Amino acid sequence: MKFQAIIFDLDGVICYTDEYHYLAWKAMADSLGVPFDRTVNNRLRGVSRMESLDIILERYNGTLSRAEKEALAEQKNELYKQYLSRMSPADLTDEVRSTLNILDEMGLLLAIGSSSKNAPFILQQIGLGGYFDAVSDGNNITRSKPDPEVFLKAAQMLCLEPSQCLVVEDAVSGAQAGHAGGFQVACLGDASAAGAGEYNLSTFSELLDVVGAEERIPYGA
Ligand code: B16
């Protein structure tokens, strides 16, 4: 097989929590009187929580202490977690679920490489707690994408070399992180539109073509 493992980004690849990030950051920005819209929100894809806050505060007239910034990030995260608590296995599409199961049955190791500190909670909410062979996320890294740390840690957890793993990403910074770590990258969404990967996919199930799966998902599944 071309790859021994696949390392998936979470938000924008396995499930979609960007609207919840938007709503929670918007509430925080409104409380400070800082202009914030979906164009700014798009710049936060794949970016860590504190770096996201710094991007939002580019439009803030004034200075904030480290403690004030941490309180704002915490305020946003509390509201974000309230949205996450309403997620359920229905938030995982049949296409993603079926594709993951086929990849698993092929004997590929499957892992998560996400910048989010909430990754374990999100996985639990969508019914994938305990599903992956390794979870590398915002809790075990010190540098965020485009640094490759999160993907290198995932490969280490699987006892594999980057050349044996495929990274799947929706953010350009995430694709850059994969390349910086020596991984091949399959892109979806924004990163695919930008042609940032070796494989630029329109749908999640196209991963089956990338790994040369014989099984296909029945049309309309
Ligand atoms: P948290 P991913 C990323 O997840 C999100 O795309 C990004 O918008 C967010 O700021 C980051 O996680 C940190 O999330 O505040 O939950 O720790 O795309 O890397 O799975």
Ligand code: MG
């Ligand atoms: Mg993402």
